[in-house]
Structure formats: C-alpha cells, structure tokens
Amino acid sequence: MMSVAFTELTGGAGCSIVSATPGPDLTAHGYRENEYAVHGIARSFAPSGASFAVVDTAAYTTRALVRRPIDTADFTGTVVVEWLNVSSGADAAPEYTYLSDELVRAGYVWVGISAQFTGIEGGHGSVGMALGSGPQSLAAKDPQRYGDLHHPGDAYCFDIFGTVCAALRQASDDSHPLGGLSVKHLLAVGESQSAMALTTYANHVVEVHDAIDGILIHSRAAGEMPFGDPGCGVDIATVFDADPATIRESLRIPVLIVQTETDVLTNFRFVRSRQPDTDRLRLWEIAGTAHADLHQIGPYEDLLGCPTPVNRGQQRFVLRAALSHLTRWAGGGTPPPSAPPLCVDDATDTFELDEIGNVRGGVRTPCVDVPTQVLSGIVSGELPRICLLFGSTTPADPDLLARRYRDTDDYLAQYRAATTEVIDAGFALEADREEILADARPDLVPAPTSNPSSPQSTVR
Numbered sequence: 001m002m003s004v005a006f007t008e009l010t011g012g013a014g015c016s017i018v019s020a021t022p023g024p025d026l027t028a029h030g031y032r033e034n035e036y037a038v039h040g041i042a043r044s045f046a047p048s049g050a051s052f053a054v055v056d057t058a059a060y061t062t063r064a065l066v067r068r069p070i071d072t073a074d075f076t077g078t079v080v081v082e083w084l085n086v087s088s089g090a091d092a093a094p095e096y097t098y099l100s101d102e103l104v105r106a107g108y109v110w111v112g113i114s115a116q117f118t119g120i121e122g123g124h125g126s127v128g129m130a131l132g133s134g135p136q137s138l139a140a141k142d143p144q145r146y147g148d149l150h151h152p153g154d155a156y157c158f159d160i161f162g163t164v165c166a167a168l169r170q171a172s173d174d175s176h177p178l179g180g181l182s183v184k185h186l187l188a189v190g191e192s193q194s195a196m197a198l199t200t201y202a203n204h205v206v207e208v209h210d211a212i213d214g215i216l217i218h219s220r221a222a223g224e225m226p227f228g229d230p231g232c233g234v235d236i237a238t239v240f241d242a243d244p245a246t247i248r249e250s251l252r253i254p255v256l257i258v259q260t261e262t263d264v265l266t267n268f269r270f271v272r273s274r275q276p277d278t279d280r281l282r283l284w285e286i287a288g289t290a291h292a293d294l295h296q297i298g299p300y301e302d303l304l305g306c307p308t309p310v311n312r313g314q315q316r317f318v319l320r321a322a323l324s325h326l327t328r329w330a331g332g333g334t335p336p337p338s339a340p341p342l343c344v345d346d347a348t349d350t351f352e353l354d355e356i357g358n359v360r361g362g363v364r365t366p367c368v369d370v371p372t373q374v375l376s377g378i379v380s381g382e383l384p385r386i387c388l389l390f391g392s393t394t395p396a397d398p399d400l401l402a403r404r405y406r407d408t409d410d411y412l413a414q415y416r417a418a419t420t421e422v423i424d425a426g427f428a429l430e431a432d433r434e435e436i437l438a439d440a441r442p443d444l445v446p447a448p449t450s451n452p453s454s455p456q457s458t459v460r
Contacts, residue, residue, distance in 0.1 A: 117157070
C-alpha cells in the first residue's frame with residue numbers, strides 16, 4: 001500500500017470549493033473544518049482482460065477537506081468520504097449539500113477528496129457553466145495556500161482516492177486529520193461524474209485498498225468512467241456513449257445506487273444498466289426528481305437562465321435516509337428496503353405519468369403522492385446543458401387539484417399521512433419529518449368553489 005502524508009493548509013483566501021448553499025453552521029453543531037495537503041505516490045491503472053494492470057507511478061500533492069466533531073465523544077464512528085465533483089471545472093461537494101443535515105446531527109466525519117485532475121489543475125467542466133475567466137488551477141487562484149498542489153492526471157485518480165481513504169483509517173496523533181477518533185467504518189459517496197468514477201472503482205479497484213466499507217453512488221450514467229490518461233482530466237462525455245455497466249456480483253461490500261428521473265432516461269440512459277437487488281446491492285429511483293435541484297442551487301437559481309423553475313423534488317430526504325441505511329448495512333445490519341423502479345414505457349422510451357403529470361413508480365415522496373405541482377427530471381427543447389440537468393417544476397392543472405382536495409385542510413391531512421408513510425417505509429428519516437412537512441404547498445390548492453377567494457398560486 002502506498003503511504004501518504006498530511007500537511008494542514010492555512011492562510012491565503014481560505015478553502016476554495018464550489019457551493020451554492022453554505023450548509024449547516026458547523027460551529028453551532030460542534031464541528032470544525034480543516035483542510036490538508038495530501039502527499040504521496042499513486043499508481044495508474046489500465047484495463048487488462050477482466051481486471052486491470054498497474055502501468056506506472058507518479059507523485060502527487062492533492063487536498064482533503066475535513067469536517068469533524070470537535071468533541072471526540074460526538075463521533076458516530078463512521079467517516080463519509082466524498083469524491084469531489086469536477087463537472088463545473090472546479091471541485092464541488094454536491095453530496096455534502098444533500099447529506100449535511102444528517103451528517104452533523106448524527107455525528108459523522110465528512111471528508112472531501114480532490115481525486116481528479118480538474119479539481120487541482122482546473123478545467124472547462126462538462127455542464128456548460130463558466131466559472132470566472134476560464135480554467136485556473138488552485139495554485140494559480142491562491143498560491144499562498146495551494147502553491148504546492150499538483151495532480152499527475154486522471155490515470156492516477158483511483159489510486160489517489162483509495163490510498164487517501166486507507167490513510168484516513170489510520171488515525172494516529174493529533175497531526176492526523178482524524179487524530180483522536182476511532183474509525184469503525186468508512187463510506188464512499190459521489191454524485192454525477194463522481195458516481196461514474198465510483199462505479200469504476202467498485203467494479204475494478206476497491207479491493208486493492210481494502211479501505212471502504214460501503215458505497216453510495218448517486219446519479220450515475222449507464223456507463224462507468226474510464227481509467228483516464230496521465231497529464232489531463234478524463235473526457236466524461238465518453239461515458240455517455242459507453243457500454244452499460246452493472247455492479248459486479250462478486251463485490252464484497254454493499255452498494256446503494258440512488259437515481260433521479262434525469263439519470264434513468266435522457267443521455268444518462270441508466271435504464272440500460274438496471275439490475276436486480278442482491279444482498280450487496282440496492283437500487284432506488286426517486287419519482288419527481290432531477291439530476292440537480294433547488295436544494296442544490298439555492299439562491300442562485302435565476303443565474304442558470306432556465307425557462308422554467310428548476311426541480312423542487314424531495315431527493316434530499318431520500319439521500320439522507322440512504323446514508324443512514326448504508327451506515328447500518330456496512331456495519332453488518334439489515335439491508336435497506338427495496339424499491340420499485342420508475343415506470344418506463346419501453347415502446348416510447350418515456351416515463352408513464354399519472355393524471356397530474358408526475359411519473360409513476362419509484363421511491364415516492366409526499367410532493368408526488370400528494371401533489372400540487374408537476375415535478376420532472378426531463379426537460380425538452382434546445383436548452384443549455386445545465387438546464388437539462390436541473391429539471392423543472394410547473395403548475396398542476398387547478399381543476400385536477402380541486403377534484404383531488406376538498407380544501408387546504410384535506411390536502412394537509414393527506415400530505416401528513418404521506419409523510420408518515422414514506423418515513424415508515426424507510427425512504428425518509430423521522431428526524432426530517434418537520435422539514436418534509438414544511439415543504440407542503442397549501443397555497444397552491446384551489447379554494448372551494450363556494451369561496452371565490454383563493455390564495456395566489458406561485459412557484460417558490
């Protein structure tokens with residue numbers, strides 16, 4: 001096993017990571033944030049039959065961002081390591097945004113690893129969003145803080161990720177990022193491009209490092225990410241034309257795949273890689289969700305320039321439940337519940353929709369089972385790539401809503417019952433009950449015809 005060393009990063013302009021929403025107040029939750037340079041030697045891999053071969057080695061200095069409880073007694077024992085996402089041309093942590101409320105209230109450690117070339121050296125990205133004046137490395141942005149960072153290319157990203165994960169399990173003195181903590185389990189998580197990378201990692205590399213106890217793969221395409229080349233980032237566009245890849249049956253650790261409508265169809269085409277649940281695999285497809293959504297973009301929705309409001313589905317609650325289930329599963333507990341797939345009409349290659357216009361099947365949340373809006377992960381037309389990823393939210397037919405709900409009290413009663421149902425089914429957490437209830441939209445329910453006044457219907 002390749003060894004690594006950690007050096008804390010300080011000074012300069014502070015931690016550089018793309019995020020539209022700040023997440024929980026770490027100090028208020030008894031957490032601290034530290035950033036580290038990670039030095040080591042990584043191997044590059046290339047396919048070799050059903051396995052892979054080591055091609056060569058190269059030195060690297062990447063970075064790891066650590067958010068951990070200050071009081072060691074508050075640590076749950078599980079470290080969640082996110083493969084940071086580089087689709088914007090810089091490192092971002094979309095899974096932290098979705099999972100952070102559960103992470104801090106349950107006492108997890110979260111670590112974000114700059115596994116890929118673009119996160120350190122900069123790049124154009126793949127989602128059509130230009131950040132700043134163009135590609136710029138972390139060292140160029142902030143030489144005082146990041147001047148020593150260097151990535152040898154995505155040919156080495158899988159070994160970089162795995163060796164850093166292995167080193168995180170070996171907490172020693174206080175100079176170690178997890179010094180003073182006793183790590184019981186380590187889970188890997190990643191969204192979109194990072195999910196495609198983790199699919200490759202699970203299928204080909206994970207046993208090399210023997211460091212990961214479970215993987216949450218969120219919003220992957222049908223294919224898996226290639227091993228990449230030295231000196232550059234991987235061309236993620238090639239994944240969309242790749243052959244379908246399923247998770248291998250011989251994998252010894254549990255994998256939970258969580259997909260949105262966008263991922264199942266569109267050019268992600270995950271429908272081609274569906275596979276049955278096993279004792280080491282669960283697949284959840286969430287109705288009424290998009291690859292990214294309002295929770296991810298927060299106050300910057302208008303900057304996307306999309307013609308309709310972005311998706312306002314409730315995947316954040318399902319993802320938090322997924323993390324909780326995976327934690328128990330990786331520790332030898334019961335597997336997560338199984339879920340039906342989203343309903344796809346094979347003849348038309350489209351989703352089957354209910355009378356409101358929401359997809360049938362899949363993991364059901366209150367906003368689709370007790371609807372006031374049409375929530376979709378599929379957007380048609382000649383639109384920027386970023387708008388295709390963020391889906392849409394459009395008004396439901398008021399006449400259909402009037403037939404479905406007698407009044408707002410009836411709507412709220414149904415919504416509360418659906419909230420209890422999704423929690424009891426295991427696809428949301430009791431700790432999120434009040435936040436789920438706060439998502440209710442009684443203002444969109446038409447007033448009874450006997451009362452001509454009705455609240456103004458708006459999309460928020």
